[in-house]
Amino acid sequence: MGVPGTSHSCGDGALPPTNLAYFDDMRKLHSNAIVAGVITEGERLAVVLDQTILHPQGGGQPFDTGSIEAVDGTIKFCVTDVRTKSGVVYHYGNYHENRVMEATGFEPGHEVKISVDGARRTLNSRLHSAGHLLDACMSNIGLGSLEPGKGYHFPDGPFVEYKGTIPSSDLENKRDALESEANHLIALGGQVRATVASYSEAAALCGGRLPDYIAKESCPRIICLGENLGCPCGGTHVLAISEIGEIKVSQIRVRKGVTKVYYNLPKSEA
Ligand SMILES: [Zn+2]
Incomplete structure (x- = not known):
């Protein structure tokens, strides 16, 4: 479980709309992105990126699941729910327990690798x-x-x-x-x-x-x-x-x- 308060948070208004990379390539299951912010909502954690290949729930289609991982492999975030609000895509989930430094998470500007659960x-x-x-x-x-x-x-x-x-x-x-x-x-x-x-x-x-x-x-x-x-x-x-x-x-x-x-x-x- 993510621990509220240990991550950088910023208000929705500060976050730019997420570029929906799956619009152009519906088959891409792996991609890189930059962290725009990490949000805490009560007990829930959400990672916001500059772009995403994970489909948020909407239009009658369920959300994708997958993972967001630091390019150096030190941090992994398991995505269990994806939602969109005012053009911003929120990747909800939890940090993987094996992350190297338990107390740290993503910060804005971190480069990450996104993976989509292909079967789903x-x-x-x-x-x-x-x-x-x-x-x-x-x-x-x-x-x-x-x-x-x-x-x-x-x-x-x-x-x-x-x-x-x-x-x-x-x-x-x-x-x-x-x-x-x-x-x-x-x-x-x-x-x-x-x-x-x-x-x-x-x-x-x-x-x-x-x-x-x-x-x-x-x-x-x-x-x-x-x-x-x-x-x-x-x-x-x-x-x-x-x-x-x-x-x-x-x-x-x-x-x-x-x-x-x-x-x-x-x-x-x-
Ligand atoms: Zn359609």
Whole structure:
């Protein structure tokens, strides 16, 4: 456990936004960074860096786990939770008990090596990418009028949500069609691309319009799976559609004007 009070602390206002290096390279599991600050929040410790490849929880995707280690190997911090607030990424965790000098921790300016837990990242990226693929499949099976809402891409019961309904008599047919189309697209394959573009270019990649929550003056990051329409997203994804493996659509539920498509990746449960 980290000991509050033994580390340098500074207020959120003093910390610059963290550069999200996973935006450009979603596959990178090792990288260097500079410590911007170490925060104590009650019993919790958080390391803030100038840049990170660890994905914070958000956008329906769970946080990454991993480690932050001094380049000289004297200090190791195990990252057990990653969150973002006002553009600053907080890597929560504890110093490894084998650090050389028990009383010292990271200081601003320290150069560190970041490592991401690859197995957890891979599963999260596959689950997240599967959610995007289902969006494309909804259009392909004639349900394009349902507006994509939030997604939950956690291993414990992932789903994608749409505003709009499907008649109950049609649910089983649509479940079959959706699963069949998803696995058809996986068999076809294709690349997954992340592009940071101007608002107008981003809108074009997404079929002509962007959701209202995207600011007009922003440069959104757009994810495109193969030739399918893109969508704005800040998460990590597979680089090839085939890496998703296989999708099982377990259930479609309609309630209060919202359709929820539950899915899982059978190969990830082996
Ligand atoms: Zn995404």
